[in-house]
Amino acid sequence: MEWFESWFDTPYYHLLYSNRDYTEAENFITKLTQELQLPQSSKIIDLACGKGRHSVFLNKLGYDVLGLDLSQQSIDFDKQFETSTSLSSSEPTLRFKVHDMRNPIDSEPVDAVFNLFTSFGYFDDEKDDRNVFKSVYNALKSEGFFVLDYLNEEYVTKNLVPETTIQRGGIDFHISKKIEGRHIIKDIRFEIDGEPKHFFEKVKLHTLETIENYASECGFERIKIWGDYQLNEFQKEISPRCINLFKKK
Ligand SMILES: C[S@@+](CC[C@H](N)C(=O)[O-])C[C@H]1O[C@@H](n2cnc3c(N)ncnc32)[C@H](O)[C@@H]1O
Structure with missing residues (x-):
């Protein structure tokens, strides 16, 4: 099993990141949707x-x-959360499905696809990275938006904290981070009822250029890069995030 198949499927992952909550998500989404000016009822994945x-x-x-x-x-x-909130339609307007992003997306064409909070860069094979872009491209209507909220490799490398312990829900998560080749590896160790547990995250340090290449190969145009969740301009040296806005040509 790949690390991203096991770790994200545990309750410990959700506990460790529980400070990344709904408020953070809502503030970001409010700003992002104001920027994109998508009409009400637009379809978003x-x-x-x-x-x-x-x-x-x-x-x-x-x-x-x-x-x-x-x-x-x-x-x-x-x-x-799956409920129908639209009065004019009996179809639910919020649905969830298990899906591997490396595979084609089975849906009607949509207005926007969001990939948020570093949900990319997990795959060893570049072909899989390309497949993600292709699947997103094919799922979009013409002129549709793709928002890829990714880490800023330069910031991550410069600001790496090698060792930390985070307490959540009575568990001490001991975290060590290192750069190995073109990956950032986060090693996560803790104990449950005296039993040691060990997980890791391994994310590729994609450059702006690699991301741009994947996108343009499919036919996307990059129209904006923001550097944080307040949507300030991206600055390579100081921006914690690299939030790419692509448009399907
Ligand atoms: C860092 S989390 C972000 C989750 C969410 N976007 C958020 O901000 O709360 C990464 C997510 O990617 C999912 N994931 C990992 N590999 C995936 C794949 N191949 N296809 C689809 N989802 C995947 C994980 O299960 C996990 O929920």
Whole structure:
């Protein structure tokens, strides 16, 4: 099993990142949707939606949302939010499905696809990275948007904190981070009832150029890069995020 298939499917992942909550997601989505000016009822796919924090809020804003994720546990949790909020339609306007982003997306053409909070860069084979871009491209209407919220490799490398311990829900998560080749590796160790547990995250340090190449190969145009969740301009040296806005040509 690949690391991203097991780790994200555990309750410990959700506990460790529980400070990344709905408020953070809502503030970001409010700013992002204002920028994109998508009309109400636009169709949006939240690709790698996790526990649905962005999907649920997008739906509250009036969008028709499909949340997709590889983690069965997350999708089972998300299913509780699946309701029809549109008065004019009996179809639910918020749905969730298990889906591997390397595969083609089975949906009607959509207005936007969001891939948020570093949900990319997990695959060893470049072909898989390219397949993600292709699947997104094919799922979009012409002129549709793709938002890829990714890490800023330069910032991550410069600001790496090698060792930390984070306490959540009575568990001490001991975290060590290192750069190995073109990857950032986050090693996560903790104990449950005296039993040691060990997981890791391994994310590729894609450059702006690589991301741009993947996108342009498919026919995307990059129209904007923001550097943080307040949507300030991207600055390579100081921006914590690299939030790419692509448009299908
Ligand atoms: C860092 S989390 C972000 C989750 C969510 N976007 C958020 O901000 O809360 C990454 C997510 O990617 C999902 N994921 C990992 N590999 C995937 C794949 N091949 N296809 C679809 N989802 C995947 C994980 O299950 C996890 O929910």
